[in-house]
Amino acid sequence: MASGSASLMWFRKGLRIHDNPALQYAAEGTKFLYPVFVIDPHYMEPEKNAFSLGSARAGLNRINFLLESLADLDSSLKKLGSRLLVLKGEPSEVLIRCLKEWEVEKLCFEYDTEPYYQALDFKVKNYASTAGIEVFSPVSHTLFNPTDIIQKNGGRPPLSYQSFVKLAGQPSSPLSHTLSSLPLVGDVGSCVISEVPTIKELGYVDIGQDESSPFRGGESEALKRLNEIINDKEWVATFEKPKGNPSAFLKPATTVLSPYLKFGCLSCRFFYQCLQDVYKNVKRHTSPPVSLLGQLLWRDFFYTVAFGTPNFDQMRGNRICKQIPWNDDDELLTAWRDARTGYPWIDAIMVQLRKWGWMHHLARHSVACFLTRGDLFVHWEKGRDVFERLLIDSDWAINNGNWLWLSCSSFFYQYNRIYSPISFGKKYDPNGDYIRHFLPILKDMPREYIYEPWTAPLSIQTKAKCIIGRDYPKPVVLHDSASKECRRKMAEAYALNKDLNGMVSEEDIRNLRRKLKEDPEQEAKNKRIR
DNA sequence: CTCCGGTTGTTCGG
DNA sequence: CCGAACAACCGGAG
Structure with a gap:
């Protein structure tokens, strides 16, 4: 191939034509343009052992959103005389193979600040520089x-x-410039190219409209x-x-x-x-x-x-994160994750998360506070993992940032301000329409009990065809005592962080955890008899 | 050191 | 709709 004749546009995020400086630069002064997306099987292919449908890394709703975005991108590229080349495998290996095979002279991709891409891009840029390939990686995200x-x-x-x-x-x-056409895609040689796959082609069963996100992907x-x-x-x-x-x-x-x-x-x-x-x-x-x-x-x-911030996504080794002796209680975590806390407001939000892959910002606050400093005192990293998997908008920086925020680990420190799993939702939706929609088992519960169904007399529960403890769970903790206990733990943890000027060791945490457990009577009181 | 301000708490009183 | 009490946090500016 003639010198300067081929450039490669590597799509990762930035799945758009408009305001895409990497794409625009890739298209300039070249004979052939290869628009590439690499499917990382780890991100896309079914993982049986995960707690929800999806791959090892992403829930099905987000995978679907990504596929729709890719299909839309492909269709837009086709209108400009090009197409999207989909390849499968470990992204840096696949990409380097393409660069060699197509004798690419110019590699363009959007700059990405996430640790995953920083590591990946380091490998690719390294190869490009030894091979004398020009790299253009603008900040546009x-x-x-x-x-x-x-x-x-x-x-x-x-x-x-x-x-x-x-x-x-x-x-x-x-960018003010709008692309009206793109250079041709060159010969792909021996590289295996596929169309944008469907969810079925990736090995998933169709879960149906009622169970999946109402939001469609794409530019x-x-x-x-x-x-x-x-x-x-x-x-x-x-x-x-x-x-x-x-x-x-x-x-x-x-x-x-x-x-x-x-x-x-x-x-x-x-x-x-x-x-x-x-x-x-x-x-x-x-x-x-x-x-x-x-x-x-x-x-x-x-x-x-x-x-x-190094180690931004964890508590340990994160200099802006308060060191707090969170519980390691899998039972409480799974109750929260699987919408079985017994608090309809919390459980309805978790159902919306699972079905839609999206819920309102304040709903996220409510459930995140409940899981961590408000009621269950479970580690924010565990909740972060659940959100990261299920949200269609899950974004590494923002998701971790908000979990740090809500758990009062960083940015926000007023741990006395706790969202009530009962009154917070009630002030917006006194009739409980949101709960009735996402938790249909409670749809006939009278409005005076919809946020606290365990307080409904048995006759009312029977009439509503929902017996608490059988058809819908009893609360996993009592909010009044549990939140009080959480406040106490937060105060102790903050005092320790202050005393040690943030230099809290694993042993300090263990000691504090032991000290806080010295009150088993209180612990027992928080839990409902099941 | 002090002081100020902080996207998004709850409950009670007016 | 609005302020105060609750109990008192932090980062950043000076």
């Missing part, structure tokens, strides 16, 4: 370059939203959704995140653009620009941190801290 912000702050990421905003300045603008869907939102200027101008209703499910109280941002079906820079256009044309509008635009800043905040 976030508004700002996390590296720049960390550098501006003296090498450490800012740990509060306000200090982040002060450092951030103006975000980068989306086209993202732009359609964005358009609908942007056209409702009043809604955009008055959006206030903390005032949203977590129990709204017929029409969610937020944009549900998060899964599209996660996979890069939607450019956050384009979204940012659209929001500013709306703000310019209205008399008044809400502002960060609570406005829609503020949500994009929060996203960048978490990306920046996550990138600049």
Whole structure:
């Protein structure tokens, strides 16, 4: 092949045509362009032992969302005279083989701050540099370059939203140029190329509409959704995140653009620009941190801290994370995970998570607080794993950041503020319509008992065709005593962290755990007799 | 060292 | 709808 004739666009996130600097650069001055996506079997292929349908790493809803996004990308590329080349295997091995086979001179892919991609990209860039291949890896998944912000702050990421905003300045603008055509795909040689697979082709059984996410993946869907939102200027101008209703499910109280941002079906820079256009044309509008635009800043905040904090996704060895003697109680964890806590508000949210792969931000708060510092005192890493698997918008930086936040391990420290698994939902949805929808076993429970069905007289339970303890579980803990106990443990743990100036060893944690267990009477009181 | 502010708690009183 | 008590946290600025 002639020199400079082939370039490879490696899609990972950034599954879009619009505002895609890597794609645009890949398409410039080349005869052939190879748009590639590598399916990592570990991420995509069925894993029997997982607690939900899906692969070792991802639940079926997110795999499906990704496949839909890839199919949409393929169709858009075809309209531009190209196509998506799908390959299977360990991504760096596959990619390096392609680079050799196609004599690629220019490799382009979006820069990624996640540890998984940092390690992967290191291998690929290493090969490219020895082979003399030009690499272009622009930052386009976030508004700002996390590296720049960390550098501006003296090498450490800012740990509060306000200090982040002060450092951030103006975000980068989306590309104004729209691609009208792409170079041809060259000969693929001996590389095995496939079409975007269906869920069945990957070895999954179809689970049916009722059990799966109502949100369809892809750039086209993202732009359609964005358009609908942007056209409702009043809604955009008055959006206030903390005032949203977590129990709204017929029409969610937020944009549900998060899964599209996660996979890069939607450019956050384009979204940012659209929001500013709306703000310019209205008399008044809400502002960060609570406005829609503020949500994009929060996203960048978490990306920046996550990138600049070693071991961000764990408690140990994480310098911004409080060391807390969390329980290692698998029974409580699985009750929470499988929607069997006996608190309808909590269980309904967990059902929505499993079926839809999405729930409102405040609903996430409610269940995360309940699992960790609020009631069960289970390690936030365990809850993080469940979210990471089941959410279609699961994003490494944001998911871990929010678990750190909600468990009062970092960013937020007012552990006395505990969401009530009873009153929090009730104030938005006194009739319990949300519960009735996601937990149909409780659909005939009268409204005065729907949030606390164990308090309903047996005659009422019988009439509602739901006996507590048989058809629906009794509460795994009593919120009043359990939350009080959690407060006590948090206070002790905080005191220890303060005394030791954050240098808490594993042994210190063990000792504290022993000390906190000295009150078995209290422990027993928290648990309901089952 | 002090002081201030912190996207999103709950309950009670007015 | 709004403020105060609850009990008192932290990061960041000065």
